[in-house]
Amino acid sequence: MSNETDAESVPSHRRRILEAGTQVGRFRVEALLGTGGMGEVYQAWDPTLERSVALKVLRAGADREATAPERFRREALALAQLNHPNVCQVHDWMESPSGTYIAMELIEGRTLDQAGPELTVREKLQVVSAVAHALEAAHAKGLIHRDLKPGNIMVAQAPGTRKLQVKVLDFGLARLVEPTGPGDTRSTPSGVPTLETLKAMEEEGRGKTGPEASGNQAWERITQAGTFMGSPSYASPEQIQGQAAGSSSDVFSLGILGWELLAGEHPFPGEGRARMVAIVQGSHRDLKVRGLPSGAAELLLSMLEAHPFKRPTAAQVGRRLDHLLRPRSALRWAGASALAALALAAGANWFTSRGIIADLTRERPARLAVLPFTNATGDAHLDSLAQLMLPQMLETSLGAQAKLAPVDADSLARGRAALRLPPRGPIPQDDQARLVSAMGAQLVLRGTLSRGAGSSVVLAYELQDASGKVRHVGEAREASDRAAVSLPLARKVAAELIKAVDPLASQPKAMLPVAPEALEAYIRGADLMDRGDFKEAAPAFQAAALKAPEFAPAVLGYARCLSRLADVPPEPVFQWARWSARAQGDRVSEMKALHYLSVRHGDRGQWEASDRLGREALDLAKSLGETAFEAGIHATLGVNFQRQHKPAEAEAEYQQALAMYQRLGDKLNATRSLNNLAVIEKERGHLKEAEARYQSALQTVQAYGDRWGESFITNNLGDLALAQEGGLDRAETFFRKAQALREAIGxxxxxxxxxxxxxxxxxxxxxxxxxxxxxxxxxxxxxxxxxxxxxxxxxxxxxxxxxxxxxxxxxxxxYRQSLALHQELRDTLMETHCVAAEAECMAREGRRGMARALLDRSRALSTEETPYILRAQAWLARSEGRLDEAKLLFAKALGGARIQAPEIMRELRDAQR
The missing domain is CATH 1.25.40.10 (Tetratricopeptide repeat domain)
Known part of the structure; x- marks a missing residue:
């Protein structure tokens, strides 16, 4: 009958144990229940509510950690946010001269390691399911347990039944998402016994005698009370390697716990460091359990995947186990219910077809542009809320609706920039028509924020189709406290629109509550970033992220600012955004973070990382039905392949992106893909086909005033002219026009x-x-x-x-500076060019031995025969007196230079003479 009994059975003589009758706040201590790594647990009486509670006290004395009170407070705050039948509830938090305390629900029963051997296989699976649902609730609030083990799970039998009551204890190690740690939202604390720290301790113990000489003693030394934040036997591979501990780490720990509970042994063989290595390598035993339902073994194995993203979520684990544990009669009833639901759906089809946009959604969701709202309140502080925050929140709320496909705010911003529309404020009706045409939107949501009675504000809105016809009007009213008003307003408008669009659709998911001060900081950051002031926007986003670390849009804004400023590496912050979004179930923000990371790695030439993250984003976009994002990711992957000189792979990605954009009617982005395909045609020597594609794309962008699109297509026409006979003047004209356009638009x-x-x-x-x-x-x-x-x-x-x-x-x-960079970028062909070019310099200086050695090195890098490589070989042949061979090599280089290297044709012709 204890909340925590597994750490120590007898309290240390250095701790002052509270006597029965001691008053702590309003609580009266009754008895010591047990001790743990952070302090003692007492049974106490709450006279106000007349109930017994578990009173947890932070240990005092010389061994008390400086960081322990903060971790203790964090435990209380974390638990207080959870109200779930499978989570121990926190009642109160107190600071007093005698110590720090939290009052918690007093749990009756035994810990899982005590009760487990007496449970049936079915009951054991029920326990695992209950814990999964507890984790699901915690992860939804951005909380990670990080120390899941049998001693932190209490099991009791409900009075008069065989039904089990399961409670997860000790979220003292759970932390709200913090902006620390390399490459993720949460770093593994320094106290965790990683492979490296354990190895260091074992080496330290070599040559000693007594207990410290044992490698296994290192476990005891690094898991002393208050220093180890996670249990070695249940740690995930990422924790063991000192990396991030996210929600999937809890799932891995639950997988070990479930395996051990069912099979009676740890899934990974060995002890100490040997087991840690097995966990990292994924070398588990075979699962042998009689009476296990079909599918349970596969579920456990998936929970123990070495890669975090391959594991199911806690919610998926809970749902799968609930399904496996349902009686067969229930399954038959579910089948009958499904048939009835089909009949009902058929009967209700006439009703759903009466939505206000039924004519636009027969084949696919209607593409919706949520435009900035007009601020007519007279309060300039509400400009950013009306123009940025409310549209963004509505985009998020409406994104999960089956009949609407909101255009991403970033795409709208790029569209405004491309069309040279005012970067801020409402869009005039004529310009709106151009933007809608360019983006392929079928619907536009616009409106006005004004003052209502008292301190309220009113958002009057209307939904128009592309022709300007009004499909729906409405208004939402809310008492104003500036930033915080955006959440309820957005939810009301979204709910009304969804009901009008699809009468049988479910209401939008409740948006994450965000502290007003965090919202204020976020709106300030969004406003500054919208103005292009990334330097000032970064600290505003940072403040918002620190105040609400689970608010993914704020973290994502911070990462995007950092990527522009180049002062601090943004990759860890993008990872933070990714994990906070995932913990909150915000899969769109998670997908955006992955895509931004992919683009970032691609710009830095880190191709493998860019491709891996891009594929993860692509899979997520497909699962969410986000066709526009899917197309954008294909385009990014195509650019990466093209930079790596892989035209076939690049063409395949561009073709997929083009087909998707054309299906959406997104002319703006379709022209980008068309342009990229033209570049590939040019590189293949198909100059007429390339020019036709360029001119087609150019006419499209000029038709709706896309200056940015016009600039890069014009620049590529310059490249094409450079490759044509007598095209130097035309090429310079195109390049100068592109330069002027780019300077004009910044x-x-x-x-x-x-x-x-x-x-x-x-x-x-x-x-x-x-x-x-x-x-x-x-x-x-x-x-x-x-x-x-x-x-x-x-x-x-x-x-x-x-x-x-x-x-x-x-x-x-x-050449050597370029070589060093290309080696970092892993661009083998350009490495070859650098080495071959240096060899040519050596040959022309008469240093033929060095030239031959460098050319041999270049051949080891690549066997391709580009004009640059052939030119170097020709100069070496000439320097060695092999004139006929040199002449043939120069001719061969000249033959390929027209397409691949037009800038060196003049010197190649001179060399042939």
Whole structure:
């Protein structure tokens, strides 16, 4: 009969034990129940509510940790948020001169390790199911247990029945999502016995005698009271490796617990470090349990997957076990109910077809653009709420509705920028029509926020179709306290719209409650980021994230600011956003975080990480039915493949993206995919086909005024002209026009490509001083925008220009800098070009031995015969007197240079003479 009895059976002589009758706040101590790692647990009487409680006290004395009170307080706060039949409830929290206390529900029964041997297989599965549901409730609030073990689970039999009562204890290790830890939302604390810390302790113990000489004694040393935050036998692979402990870590611990309960042995063999290695490697035993329902073994195995994302969620575990434990009669009844439901659905079809947009949703959900609302309250502080916060919350609330597909706010912002619409405020009716056409939206939601009676505000809104016809009007009213009013307003409008669109649809999921001060900070950050002020937006988002670490949009905004500023690595914060979104069931924000991470890794040339994260985002987009996001992720993956010189793979991704965008009617993004396919045609030498695609895309973007789209398609027409005979003047015209467009719209990334194009034209003409000046500007811009692949290419091009000018020492310096970057980017072909180019410099300086060695190294890297590699081989052959061979190699290089390297055609022709 104790809340915690597994740590120590006898209290230490260094602890002051409270006597019966001691008063702690309003509670009167009755008896000591047991002790644990953080303190003692007493039975106490609450005279106010006339009930017995468990009173947990933080241990005092010399061994008390400085961080223990804060962890103790966190336990109380974490538990107080949970009100679930399978979670021990917190009643009160107290600080007094004698210590820190929490009053908790007094649990009758025994711990699972005591009661487990007496349970049947079915009862054991019931226990695992109950714990899964407790974790589901905790994870929904962003809480992770992180110390799930049999001693933290109480089991009792309900009076007069065989039904089990199960309670999960000790969420003292649960932490709200914190902005710490490399690569995730939560880092494993330093006290956790990872493989590295255990190895260090074992090495420390070598040569000693007595207890400290044993490797297993390291376990005791690092699991002393108050220092170990997680139990070694139930730790997940990520905890053992010192990485993140997320909700899937709890599922892994539950998998071990369930296996051990059913099979009577730990799933992973060995002890101490040997077991930790087995857990990391996934080397588990075979599960041998008689009477186990079909599917239970597979479920347990899935819970013990080494990769966190391959494990089911706690909610999925609970639902699956509940299904397995249902009696057969219930299953038959469920089948009959399903047939009845089908009949009901058929009968109700006439009703659902009467929704206000039934004509738009016969084939697929209607694409909806939620536009910024007009703020007519006279309070400028509500501008950001009306224009940013409310539209974003409505987009989130309506996203789960089967008949609506809201356009992502970022896509709308890009559309506004592309069409040169005002970046802020409501959109005029004429411009609205252009934006709707470009995005392929079938519906538009717009409205006005105004003052109501007293301190209330009123949001009057209307739903229009693309032709301007009003499909629905309504209003929502709420007492105003600025930021906090956005949540109830958005929910009311979403509920009314969903009812109008689909009368039988369920109401939107309740949005996560967010503290008003966190919302204020978030709105301030969103407002600043919307203005392009990322430096000031970052601390605002950070403040919001720290006040509400489970509020994924705030964390995501913070990560996006960091990725623009380049002061702090944003990857850990993107991971934080991903995990907080997942814990809250916000799968769209989780998908966005994964996609942003994929883009970030791609820009840095980290191809494997980018592809892995992109595929995870893609799977999530498919499961959510988010076609627009799915198309965007395909486009990102295509760009990555193209940067890696994998045209076939890139083309497949672009074709999928194009088909999806065309199906959605999204002209803005369809032209991007069309442009990328044209680039591939050009690289293959299909110049006419490439130009046709470019011109088609250019006409589309010009028709609806997309200046950004026009700039990059124009730049690519410059590349195409550069590859055509006599096209240098046309190429320069295109590049200059693209440069002017990009400067006008503030496209810093795009300027890198225009400057590089102009440098190539100058090099092709033989104006090497001008070419070098332009290429240095390109390099500076690439570094400023952190485009690492473009930085590496600019360095290579500077090497090319200096080599062409006969400045071989300077050329070699640039080639080596470019080589180092391309090695980091794992771009083998460009590595080959750098090595071959340095070999050419050596050959032209008469250092033939070094040149041969470098060319041998280049052949080991790649066997491709590009114009750059053939040119180097030709110069070595000429320097060694093999003139006929050199002539053939120069001719072969010239044959491929028209498409692959037009800027070096002049020098190749000169070399042939």
């Amino acid at each position: 496209d810093s990334n795009g300027l890198v490509y225009s400057l590089m194009g102009l440098a190539s034209v100058a090099q092709a003409r033989g104006d090497l001083d001008r070419a070098e000046g332009l290429e240095r500007q390109c390099l500076e811009q690439a570094r400023k925008t952190q485009l690492r692949p473009m930085e590496a290419t600019a360095l290579y091009n500077l090497g090319e220009i200096n080599r062409d000018a006969g400045r071989y020492e300077a050329a070699r310096m640039f």
